[in-house]
Amino acid sequence: MSTDDYDPPYAIARTPTEVALYLDLTPCPDCGSDQADWRDRLTALDDEPVLIYTGNCADCGALREYVFSPPPGPSPGPFGGLEPSELIDACQWLTAADRIAGQVAADDRSESARTVMTIARQAVEEVVKFIPPSEDAVPDEAFWTDAGRAERALDPGRFRLDRLLVIRDSYASV
DSSP states (O other): OOGGGOOOSSOBOOOHHHHHHHHHHSOOTTTOOOOBOOEEEEEEETTEEEEEEEEEBTTTOOEEEEEEBOOSSOOSSSSOSSSOOSSSOHHHHHHHHHHHHTTSOTTOOSHHHHHHHHHHHHHHHHHHTTSOTTOSBOOGGGOOSHHHHHHHHHOGGGGBHHHHHHHHHHHHTO
């Protein structure tokens, strides 16, 4: 099967790291907590392979379950391949990058700081993947969360390619 023919029934979970970030960003619908003890399994639903993540909310005990399609092949990066995420919207990626980079002091040049900043840079690269080749900004359809749409409305320039590349490159300079 070619990856061009791959049309899964659920959003594609490109890597375990991407799923972990998605689960961290998705609060419990009952109480709003982002804490759960997650378990995963690969199984089949309607003869299609799926990844099922289940966990009980650490605060209210509610059972949470998310079903994803596995990627059609190996993923070359920590978060995913060349295609943009189907789980995490553009704003969520940039917010994650900011939060990750914020863990490092401006004057920290240690190996651990470089590792953290590499992850922040990779999260910014995930935002860039949403930009079509002939465009210069992240398109509206890349913002599917309420928070993402609100952030874009407040500062649409933040999602321009030139600004994203400056942020990405600044994270690489540590």
